Amino acid sequence: MLGEFKAFISRGNVLDLAVGVIIGAAFGKIVSSLTDDVLMPVIGWVTGGIDFSNRFIVLGTVPADYTGSLGDYAALKKAGVAMLGYGSFITAIINFVIMAFVIFLIVRQANKVLVKPAEPAAPAGPSEVDLLTEIRDALKKG
Template identity: 70%
Template sequence: MWTEFKEFINKGSVLDLAVGVIIGAAFGKIVSSLTDDILMPFIGWITGGVDFSNKFILLGAPPAGVDPTDYAKLKEAGAAMLGYGSFITAIINFLIMAFVIFQIVKLANRAMPRKEEVAGPTEVELLTEIRDSLKK
């Protein structure tokens, strides 16, 4: 079992996957910062100062002594609420990341040399060759 495990770990695809996950996590932090620190304030400015991070719907009464308009304190107190502003931010993060990955794949496909496909014999041609060989 140890030998199989070493073979599995030493395969290039496993190492490539590990590198991809690490780079993806770092890239995710960059996209989150871009969204939280640049895009969302800009969108808030365009929409007249709307801060999406504090948009929520409180379900029920707020916990005692907690400001019902403070999302962070309500969340910390465990209040039941729907944080749709965070959801909107997550959707924007996803769209940015998907667009950037699309652009990277598109650029990589353009940069890689294309392999010319060699046209082989068709199925009919192969069957004809087999038939002719059998006749001989």
């Protein structure tokens, strides 16, 4: 059983998958930072100071013992208030679009690099007319 496990782990595609998952997780953090720390503040600035991280709709009641701000999404969430956090959802959609676009670019470039060279064209033989002419001549002779 240990030998089978060693053979399974040492196969190239398993190692490639592990490397891909690790790099993908790190890349996801980079894209999240790009979205949260660069793009969303710019989008907020362009839209007149809208902070998407604090865009939400309160669905439930706020507990009577809650002392924080009613505009603090993280504090309300920690207090257990039911909310619809559409700002976080918009940020997640932007993250997804950026990730999907970058993956598209990587796959597109990989397809260009890994494209197989075209097979050489078959040597040109006699045309159909030439073949029919040969058959006719052979029948006449024979």
